[in-house]
Amino acid sequence: MTQDKVLLGRIGGAHGLRGEVKIATFTAAPEDITAYGPLSSADGTRTFVITGMRAASAGSVIARLKGVADRTQAEALNGIELYVPREALPPPEDEDEFYHSDLIGLAAVSPEGAVVGKVIGVHNFGAGDLLEVRFGDERQPVLIPFDNAHVPHVDLGAGRVTVIRPAFESAEADGADGESHE
Structure with missing residues (x-):
């Protein structure tokens, strides 16, 4: 896409x-x-x-x-x-290189293949590329490191990218952020 x-x-x-x-x-x-x-x-x-x-x-x-x-x-x-x-632009030289514009709009899927969201942006604040993913009906998008541990597979032809949410981010989303809520 x-x-x-x-x-x-x-x-x-x-x-x-x-x-x-x-x-x-x-x-x-x-x-x-x-x-x-x-x-x-x-x-x-x-x-x-x-x-x-x-x-x-x-x-x-x-x-x-x-x-x-x-x-x-x-x-x-x-x-x-x-x-x-x-x-x-020429095609990327390496099969693991992508233009940001090719990634934006891809379906984000779980490792099991279920659609869980959509890539809405790609950012780099100096420490490497991050995919901005909107998961389902969640209000806030999540930044996922664009590395093999968190994005093990990109399939431009199928219009999808496999994403694994970082463990620390998943814990915060579950309310287990370590803060006292008394």
Whole structure:
């Protein structure tokens, strides 16, 4: 189950006075954000072409965008997410590699094969990828480490991913969080 666009970056604040912007990149190498052609906004109404770029802090670049000439124009772009069409990307090189957009929307199933929820997001806060899963009618989604212990099988063709809830999370959901409720 793939989506038609893949998020490659997010424009941050303006950098300097001549219209440059800082872009947080979600590509393996930050400079690869230019490797797949023009970028577009989430709704597809705006197109962005990077005409110049240099490395910034880890996972980001300072970029000059075509048509953006001053700080005011650059500041107006803060927060815009940058996408490319899914078909512009090569297939993952390894069978255990996945694009986040390929995982979002998959059915989450138990090791026995019963549908228990749905993958609604993929996040990485610095310690590895996490699948955000909404289980059944539970109000709060659960973050599941995207590792072999918690996600032993991904079947994109069948539109499903096997998930094992972390033991500490299951104990909290059962009310056994160790806190006194007197």
